[in-house]
Amino acid sequence: MSTIASLRIGEMGYISEESLDVIPLKLLEMGCLPGAEVRLVQIAPLKDPLYICVNGSHLAIRKETAAQIKILKVNL
Amino acid sequence: MFKNNIKVALIGNPNTGKTSLFNQLTGLTQKVGNYPGVTVDKKEGTCRLSATQNAIITDLPGTYSINPTSVDESIVLKTLLKKDIKESPDVILVVADVENLKRNLLLFSQIKDLEIPTVLAINMVDQMSRKGISIDLTALKEELNTEVVLISARKNRGIDAVKDAIIKCHIAAKASPMCDNKKIDPAYFDQLKAINPNYSLYELWLMVTQKNFPEGISKEEKEQLLSFNKDVSKLRRYQHKETIYRYQEINKVLKKTYIVDKSKATDVRSKLDKIFTHKIFGYFIFLLVLLLIFQAIFDWSSLPMDLIDTTFAQLSDFARSNLPAGVLSDLIVEGIIPGIGGVIIFIPQIAILFLFIAVLEETGYMSRVVFLMDKIMRRFGMNGKSVIPLISGTACAIPAIMATRTISSWKERLITILVVPFTTCSARLPVYAILISLIIPETKIFGFYNLQAFTLLMLYALGFVTAILAAYILQKTLKTESNSFFVVEMPNYKLPSVKNVLFDVLEKTKAFVLGAGKIILALSVVLWFLASNGPESYKDAKKNTISKAENSNVSPDELLQKIASAKLENSYIGIMGKSIAPVIKPLGYDWKIGIALITSFAAREVFVGTLATIYSVGSDDENTTTIKEKMRSEVNPATGEKIFNFPAGMSLLVFYAFAMQCMATLAIVKRETKTWKWPLIQLFGMTGLAYVCSLIVFQILK
Structure with missing residues (x-):
């Protein structure tokens, strides 16, 4: 299954329901909810952190966190 | 009314x-x-x-x-x-x-x-x-x-x-x-609410999840609340459920009241992001910003700093000639006024630095720097957010350490706090300046670059590199576990508001003056006392100097200076300097430098002033060249060699680059880490490193 970390720049996905337990509380509170649409905006030059847009929030998170959050990829 | x-x-x-x-x-x-x-x-x-x-x-x-x-x-x-x-x-x-x-x-x-x-x-x-x-x-x-x-x-x-x-x-x-948490699990939350009906359900829930109990909670109630805390995974699950439930409620509200027409969105953000987080331009722009900041700190501040310097010197002179002679006047003229001056002199550099940081934060650029730097900093046990403290450290370690508060991982924050004092703060600058001018010739390298300026640049680089290496070692050795993770919001770009920036600079500068200033001032007074009091030999210093045969032909001015010098030698602080002399001898220092090392604990730049007094130069501040001349001609009576020769000078530069000589910083570290353990580790670790490195430098170059 794909995760946020497997997205390419500009790609989108929906956070899967089963990720609820692995998403840190703080990230949930910032809008990174199961079911929410997430888009990878930019990857830092050294491949980490990732710059994502989820639920209207623009956030930078580390790859290790992103790799735990499963998503359903949207094929454009 | x-x-x-x-x-x-x-x-x-x-x-x-x-x-x-x-x-x-x-x-x-x-x-x-x-x-x-x-x-x-x-x-x-x-x-x-x-x-x-x-x-x-x-x-x-x-x-x-x-x-x-x-x-x-x-x-x-x-x-x-x-x-x-x-x-x-x-x-x-x-x-x-x-x-x-x-x-x-x-x-x-x-x-x-x-x-x-x-x-x-x-x-x-x-x-x-x-x-x-x-x-x-x-x-x-x-x-x-x-x-x-x-x-x-x-x-x-x-x-x-x-x-x-x-x-x-x-x-x-x-x-x-x-929202009503009862919807998550009615029985569970009814039980929680029953503990103390004076508090709202959510307050009680916060007490459970955050283990933070207000004074109104009795010991018994606290135990009941803590019993909810036993099943951590349940607690976590409920916190997650609560957050989702909240968002559901919010979505319901916004559906009825808030409409966005996405077609109207403009996309300045992504265009600027492409430049600022670009793998080449991103770092290049950041480097330019850094150079601009350093340039500004040195260039813009030199005029106000000179002004402050002369003003306080004049103030001291004015006070001396207008106050009645006595201990109190001495305290004011030699302790308090220079002490305050020693704090005020840093304001221009610190204010300029805060100005830049405030602007960078207001515009949203700082978050991009954090994004760019996180991976690099993480290799050294720090965090993208550590960049801001490390830059601030070039003005003063105190605000830099306070700027670490936004780092949520305790280990990354602690490492940042511990290594920040290695960055070259503005108090080291006067020391570097006088030593460099003594031991480094004013020649050009590569045909155009001033060797003295190059040495200064190398000292800055030395500070940064040591900070990074120390962080790397700490990362490998510190056992502290921290579970919090990293998330930074990337805000919209916007023009900085002049009012916000000015208020921010004003507030942080004030905090520095009142916080660090108090300690620097208090120490200056203590040092003044130690330098102007002493045992029997101190009281006899004047008489003995006058009666010395070699002094019978000197001018009255010169005699006064010699008396001052003799007094300092026999004061408590002179005795302290002499007592550490055997320890610092292998580094190439004599007891006079020892005194200056001790007084440097108030603020490093006191080094210059102390040497001025010891080498009996009149205390008026126009005399830097004279101090330099005196230092240059100072000879070791045992060997006949110059004290401030190249090996000893280099050894001193290295010592000042590494040693932890700032009481105010130690006090802030104690405040921020809530224990004396870390400031003591800094004091002995950094000073120990300084000792060993200076020893090596002196012994090799000798």
């Missing part, structure tokens, strides 16, 4: 313009104090709400949620859970960004559930039409069951409406919760 002031707590997500609103409401009445028991700065100001009503507004640190993940954020929880009449707010003013209303309402919903009257101020509404947003204000007020105002804090619009809303909300005292 004013009725009792309404106590208002100002809360909001970072980057919502909370500071702008605070500045508009309180203006110049702001002051920074401390929270009782905790040491994070508390910003307060008075606001005139109406002809008969004032409010005291407390600006709480920006946070995304009541559940804290950093020191800054924990203040919000602590303030809001307090039940005593003096501290708890009457009304909470939540600031939200119109563009990010959904996320901002999460914090609002948590606050609302504390059952304290709450006003919602939706900020930046001047950009609504541009971003295709429309809000049904009446419906929103109804849905949220509270006062809601649309404002544009930067443009000073809607501020009066905020004031009215505070009064209305205070009078109505409407304090109904927005």
Whole structure:
């Protein structure tokens, strides 16, 4: 299954329901909810952190966190 | 007559313009104090709400949620859970960004559930039409069951409406919760609520999840609450469920009241992001910004610093000639005035640095730097956010250490605190300057680059490299576990507000002067006492100097200087310098340098002034060249060699680069880490490193 970390720049996905337990509380509170649409905006030059847009929030998170959050990829 | 002031707590997500609103409401009445028991700065100001009503507004640190993940954020929880009449707010003013209303309402919903009257101020509404947003204000007020105002804090619009809303909300005292956790698990939360009905369910829930108990909670109740804490995974699950439930409620509200027409969104952000986070341009621009900052710190500050220097010298002279002779006058002229001057002299550099940092943060650029640097910094056990403290450290370690508070991982924060003092702060500069001019010839390398300037640059590089290496070693050796993770919001780019930037610079500079200044001043007075008092031999110094045969032909001025020098030699501090002489001899230093090393604990730059006194130069400040001449001609009586030769000079430079010689920094580290363990590790670790490296340098070059 794909995760946020497997997205390419500009790609989108929906956070899967089963990720609820692995998403840190703080990230949930910032809008990174199961079911929410997430888009990878930019990857830092050294491949980490990732710059994502989820639920209207623009956030930078580390790859290790992103790799735990499963998503359903949207094929454009 | 004013009725009792309404106590208002100002809360909001970072980057919502909370500071702008605070500045508009309180203006110049702001002051920074401390929270009782905790040491994070508390910003307060008075606001005139109406002809008969004032409010005291407390600006709480920006946070995304009541559940804290950093020191800054924990203040919000602590303030809001307090039940005593003096501290708890009457009304909470939540600031939200119109563009990010959904996320901002999460914090609002948590606050609302504390059952304290709450006003919602939706900020930046001047950009609504541009971003295709429309809000049904009446419906929103109804849905949220509270006062809601649309404002544009930067443009000073809607501020009066905020004031009215505070009064209305205070009078109505409407304090109904927005969400009801009972929906998650009725039995569980009924049991929780039964523990103490005086608190709202959400307050009790926060006490359980955050293990933070207000004074009103009895020991028995505390134990009951803690019993809820045993099943951690259940607790976690319920916290997650709660957050989802909150967002569901918020979505319901926004569906009826908030419309975004996405086709209208413009995309300045992504264009700028492409440049600022580009793998080449991104770092290149950051490097340019850094060079600009350093250039400004040196160039712009030299004029005001010279001015401050001469002013305080004149003030000392003026005081000396106008005060009656005596111990008190000596204290003022030789202890207090130079002590204050020693603090004020740093203000230009520190203010300029804060100016740049404030601008970079206001524009949103700093988050991009954090994004660019996180991976690199992480290799050394730090965090993208450590970049800001490391830059600040080039002016002064004290504000730099305070800037680490936003780092939520304790280990990364601790490492940053521990290595920041290695960066070359402005107090080292005068020491470097005089030593470099003594031992490095003024030749050009590569045909154009001044060798002295190059040496200075190398010393800066040495500081940075050592900080990074020390961080790497600490990362491998520190056993501290920390589980918090990294998330940074990438805010919209915007032009900095002049008012916000100026207030920020003013506030931080004031905090430096009052915080570090106190310690530097106190130490200067102690050092003055140690230098102007001594055992029997001190009292005889004057007589002995005059009666020396070699002094019979010198001019009166020169004689006075020799007396001063002899007095210092026999004072307590002179004795201290002599007693450490055997220890520092292998580094190439004599007892006179020993004295200067000791006095450097007030502030490193005192080194120059101390040597001036010891080498009996008149204390007027135009005499740098004379100090230099004296230092140059100083000879070791045993060997006949010059004291400040190349090996000893290099050894001293290395010593000042590494040694922990700043009491004020140690005090701040103690404050921020809440134990003496870390400042002591810094003191002995850094000074030990300095000793060993200086020893090696001197022994090799000798």
